[in-house]
Amino acid sequence: MIIKTTCTPASMFSGERFSVTYRIYGDEKEARAKAESICIEQTVEFPAECVGKGTIRDHVFGKIESFERRHGDSFHAVISYAVEIAAGELTQLLNVIFGNTSIKPGIRVEHLDLPFTLTTGYQGPRFGRKGLRELLRIPARPLLCTAIKPMGLSCDELSDMAYHFALGGMDMIKDDHGLTDQRCSPFEERVKKCAEAVGKANKETAGSTIYVANITGPSSKIRDRAIFAKKAGAGGLMIAPGLAGFDLMRELAEDDSIGLPILTHPAFLGSFVTGHGGMAHGVIFGQLARLAGADATIFPNFGGRFSFSRDECAAIVQGTVEPMGHLRTIFPAPGGGMSLSRVPEMLETYGRDLIFLIGGGLFQHGPDLAENCRHFRTMVEKME
């Protein structure tokens, strides 16, 4: 049985296409067959032989634009899709890129090439690198960020910690991503006290430190938490799109009644990068974070307690800065088991456009938190 497509005119398709580079494991024959199946799986999900000549075959099917061996064990296939099938929705764009194909082993999304007609539908990062530097009044040096933790402390203890971090000259003080709305540190009380504590320290030091509230939580409460945080004096928001959804982050970023910088946290996204399938680090932590409006992307630094390589971290940086239409460049924020001793090596790898995210390591340097922060900041300033 052949499906005819008499009612959908070709004029509904502009001819503009976006491209996804897939790394496909296997021998050439197998990899090419997989590339061909992606063209169908990600679009019509329907037996190709049942689709007659016409608009669907010409425009809706994915098209292999190139196919070549790039590694001994795998091939790179660039497959293009009509921008119209993504329907101007981030959720559907993700679906076309990798929806069903995510379930097939040995296929990895390596890169996205999105034409202007597609990116123009996204506001992207509200601040980006430039805006965040202006907000924090730091024209050139790396930014310094730390986290209040551990979970289990009271709001008074956490805000006291935030106060000392700010006194010591950290630029951004964020909630640990595990702090949401636990009874020992409820969201509203914590955010109010921490924002106040950081404000108090700013007055004493004439500083511009911002408190970044973690607003990850139940879907329908996230916007309310963002607005509460803003009113309470938070200077930024953190959200984990793996838990809350990339599209919800996009909506927050595009919401003019919020208008705070957004840090994205990688929690629950790791499975995309730990296997042979999934997505390349630069796509999920770089390009997608940026398309969805993050101003900075947190990820595990190489050589820490996670397993990212230096190359994988460099690929994330590439995703934060490569041309993507009008989308602003964003800050990479490597962290995770960082210690002060790693600073020189990181500056060498990342350059100065990065956010140093240091958590537990600040506690291990000496007994005085503010003093530990000053030491860290001085070390970074000296290296300018």
Place this chain on the structure above:
Amino acid sequence: MIIKTTCTPASMFSGERFSVTYRIYGDEKEARAKAESICIEQTVEFPAECVGKGTIRDHVFGKIESFERRHGDSFHAVISYAVEIAAGELTQLLNVIFGNTSIKPGIRVEHLDLPFTLTTGYQGPRFGRKGLRELLRIPARPLLCTAIKPMGLSCDELSDMAYHFALGGMDMIKDDHGLTDQRCSPFEERVKKCAEAVGKANKETAGSTIYVANITGPSSKIRDRAIFAKKAGAGGLMIAPGLAGFDLMRELAEDDSIGLPILTHPAFLGSFVTGHGGMAHGVIFGQLARLAGADATIFPNFGGRFSFSRDECAAIVQGTVEPMGHLRTIFPAPGGGMSLSRVPEMLETYGRDLIFLIGGGLFQHGPDLAENCRHFRTMVEKME
């Protein structure tokens, strides 16, 4: 520097804990060290040696409840967490289960054990197996579901297809998961026409077929789409939590103003199951889908064009039915490259409490869609 925990009384913790079974790859020493690191990573994310005696160490830290070799290459570690650290939030529960640990290779979530004090905070599936059978008036036989597709057809063509599927006796007719709000078949027009077409067929056949609208889309529009679909006469909703977020699905399921059965689609979730890390099939497509309120969970059938094994599919079924407090059992809905010839083998594997999801395969049997459906239904009815 040692963090004291003077302000958080132990009385804030009930002593109730939930448990996660992790499969950890590596030799015994390595696996045990990883298990110990999970206890910290998923909770305080802070150097353990900096946490003094008291409430945090006693209650907030994860605890290894058991550790044993279960396979030649890996160990099973059961780690428990205080229910209070999940804060009654699904997002934070997912974060505690696998947030940062998802980023570490060679660790897989194998099973969840959630005490009544935790599951009681979730409504879970509104219909479940029993409710869906009552709604469709099918007491015992397997349910039959198909999808309107391919993307690129007009609303008239899609609704005509839905009409013939309903005439042919399909119980559920769902949108293909790629149909969202494309210009060639806009959401509202499509849903209205398809619901009407199925309603018309029901009148002619005295049937109870439902049309299931795909409401996956921009976060802030999903609830509106659900309500529109209900008003238009849709009998069910489909959502892809990998794209929209598990918590958003939970909110829909718990929303009394919607009250339709929910089918969950696996798009964009594949990376959780294709590597050595991630989550077991029974957790992500079974237990989590159920906790988040799905009434049926769609997944790729074994032996189709995806790579799930028969055992992995059986594990999903186990997740849909094993005891989880008051949460209703839900339907497994295997699909993906199914053909009519697979029916007998599937009945043997799944029993009768399943939804047969057949898409393109229905088109390949013969030229008359309704007739193909009747053939499928007769085949299933004969096997009762």
